[in-house]
Amino acid sequence: MADGKLLDGKVALVTGAGRGVGREIALLLAARGAKVVVNDLGGSGGGDGQDDAPANEVVGAIRSAGGEAVANFDSVADSAAARGMVDQAVDTFGRIDIVVNNAGILRDSIFHKMTEEDWDLVISVHLKGAFNVSRAAATRFREQQSGRMIHMTSTSGLIGNFGQANYAAAKLGIVGLSKSVALDMARYNVTSNALAPFAWSRLIGTIPTTTEAEKLRVERMKRMTPAKIAPLVVALSADAAQHVTGQIFGVRSDEVFLFNQPRPVRGLGRSDGWTPETILEHAFPAFKSGLTPLERSADIFSWDPL
Secondary structure, three states, X not given: OOXXXXXXXXXXXXXXXXXXXXXXXXXXXXXXXXXXXXXXXXXXXXXXXXXXXXXXXXXXXXXXXXXOEEEEOOOOOOHHHHHHHHHXXXXXXXXXXEEEEOOOOOOOEOXXXXXXXXXXXXXXXXXXXXXXXXXXXHHHHHHHOOEEEEEEOOHHHHOOOOOEHHHHXXXXXXHXXXXXXXXXXXXXXXXXXXXXXXXXXXXXXXXXXXXXXXXXXXXXXXXXXXXXXXXXXXXXXOHHHOOOOOOEEEEEOOEEEEOOOOXXXXXXXXXXXXXXXXXXXXXXXXXXXXXXXXXXXXXXXXXXXX
């Protein structure tokens, strides 16, 4: 397959595509032949403000390279706006084939200091936003009997991290959303997968670094460029990836990972049933070796990226 032909005839909507990971995804989708709706509200990393420039700049870069793209400046947290993004793709390019739910914000805070506003805004953009855009596209995908959805999750949700209860909850929720979409839409040849990207961006730049180990980790992350994420997104968007759905992937520089998914690791039964006391005396000790340690992403991905 020629580089520029892999996604010929496809139309993609990428949210949060004005900067960072989303920008690189939009550029590579276009380079491989897709027509792209570049969505970006243009707000701050915390979700404040609005600026048309980031989306317009990406559209300009795609057009300069000979591709086709249009900008969209709406918020994914608004369901009507999400429907408008999908309608814009269809009205402009005649169809929609690929949705990449990448838009996001960060409002990090240690849990006992997290405000309701911090919680609501992050959940609204990440989780509700992914639902809004996916739901808007689902009707079109069902009609045309095909479609691709790629949703950005995070190891903050899959594994854990300090000060990100809102973000982690949203990102793990996106995994559940992706799996449900994969199950519900399989009959219409629609695939849905989640991807945890490791890449330096303005959002990652807000991570607090109070210890030398945390500072070293951030320096390592600066070497993981957003461009490394885009190839897997393009691959999942291709017709040849029809058999790949309901999965969780990760990209860390030149490493690609397939994550496992929650399944029972131990089981016990009692013919006389359980009481709180027998659970404490029997079940918990038996399960002890199988308990999952309280870890952060950095504890699992402890080696330098390739």
